Amino acid sequence: MKRAVQTIVRGAHLALLRKPLPDRICLYGHSLAGRLAALDAFLSRFSDMGYRFVGPDPFFEQSGRMILLSFDDNYRSWYDALPVFERRGAVATFYVNTLPFRDTASADELTWFFTRISAEVEPTLSTDDLRSMAACGQVIGAHTHTHPLLSAVPHEEAKREIAQSKEILEDVLGTGIAHFAYPFGMRRHFTKALQDDCFELGFRTVATGIPCQHFGPLQPGLIHRTCWDLDAPFERNLENIAIDGRLYERLTGYNPTAGGY
Template sequence: MAAARTQAFRAAFAALRAGGLNRGLRARAQGLGVILTLHHVRPWRARDFAPNRLLEIEPAFLDQALAGARKLGFDFVSLDEAWRRTLTGVSYRPFLHVTFDDGYRDVRDHALPILERHGAPATLFVASRFAEQDADIWWLELEEAIARSRRIYMDLGRGEAVLPTATARQKQAAWNAVYWRLRSGSEEHLRAEVRRLGRAAGVDPLSFARELCMDWNELKEVARHPLIAIGAHTVTHPMLAKHPDDVARAEMADSREAIRRKLGLEAAHFAYPVGDRSAAGPRDYALAAELGFTTAVTTRPGHIHRSHAATPTALPRVSLNGHFQTAAALDALLAGTPFLLMRMLKRGRA
């Protein structure tokens, strides 16, 4: 199912470009600007089972994306400047800002030289316990647990089931079943089940933060770069909407305080972990405003429009997805065509 969905999106991006719809609808579809979402930027390590590939792009594609955006007339701006243009409702050329979630080391090693080449400012949204390197990154732990196993045991709603995971196809099928089942429930249950599967497969849950995330000393060095700003991304990377008010508030406030204490910086901007409607909602947008963040960004897809001046803590972003590293996808996303068509479809259904 996941592979079929990916193929359908690729075909749609290709059709939009081939039919000239991106060019024809750009004036109507494109907003004031775009905030891009990225996670990993690194050379691709070929493997048959890679369910988190959507969270990584290759350096060449980031280079292509920024070159393409510049050719289309985008201004590369800071998040402060993007927000200023949103407030005024005026951007004589569309703006673009790059954001990286979680604080991975490959952003420094592979993305930063590309940002320098294009003069593109970026915000690194840091989960403070990732920087402490003592937190689990559960989606990577789940991937590794399935990768190491020949079978896993999981209650999918009808009692404990045995899921074969000997082949890459079986591993992907197990991931699809387990991931979405766990995502639909409480985060406590999700993390407990991932920890159980990881323990059975001999996975060290803290190894991913140690191996992949910049520590505070590395972040301090990166934060000195004139193109880089640091934003807050909670303490432990929870899906905030699944937690009570006091937990959500503490996750947001304490991550900003850790950045202030460790880096001597005031994090004016915030990114919701996971960031879709299941992970961040109106309660969380209100908390971000109450805590005084200038903006907070979701992963809900879309361009920034004048109307977003009224919702500074619920801003959309455009994801550069590892499954869609093509010129056709880039053309559509920067034009805003898919988001216009989705809005039209929703209005039609209504």
């Protein structure tokens, strides 16, 4: 029943609220395991459409057609994808949870982490992998230490989670961390007070997972990302990001493009 309703909602939006793609788009995903060919095709197709793949700072500072592509959590497959990004001249932003580094976390902690994010267990980054990614010009951001639902824990605990991930990443990389994405990503999963805390901690940008916002005005310091599913056909994803579903999202708190394929 839920899937049927989602399909109807998506179809109605596609028929009535489909628009040309804007020049600036923020997209995100998670694991790249088994998806390197799909990633390569994705980068190639958008490059052919005139888009450049850039990090958060150029996204706000430069003009032209740009995609801010990012990935959340902590996956070894990101490191494995470095040759693809290098070949395509693409920069991505990786928002990293700091508990599950495979050279610092226990087996029990890794199992617990993947249970928390409702994902299959797979290899995670080592701290050396992360250093290599940064050295290759990819952007590293924070995503909390243990991936909690920040709006469901006490404010000070949530703030500690954010600050701890920033501190660990800065210690590993020896440089400042300026970008943060909050776990789960929707409006109900974060608060304005925590957003303010992020800027006070020294982050320049805070990223959400609120869909369809690329049709609205650019908001300095805020990155609103729409999910791109590398397991789905390119054309299906392209339809989804062409839907201006801002009103539906605002009224319901849900994604109007979530219908299955």
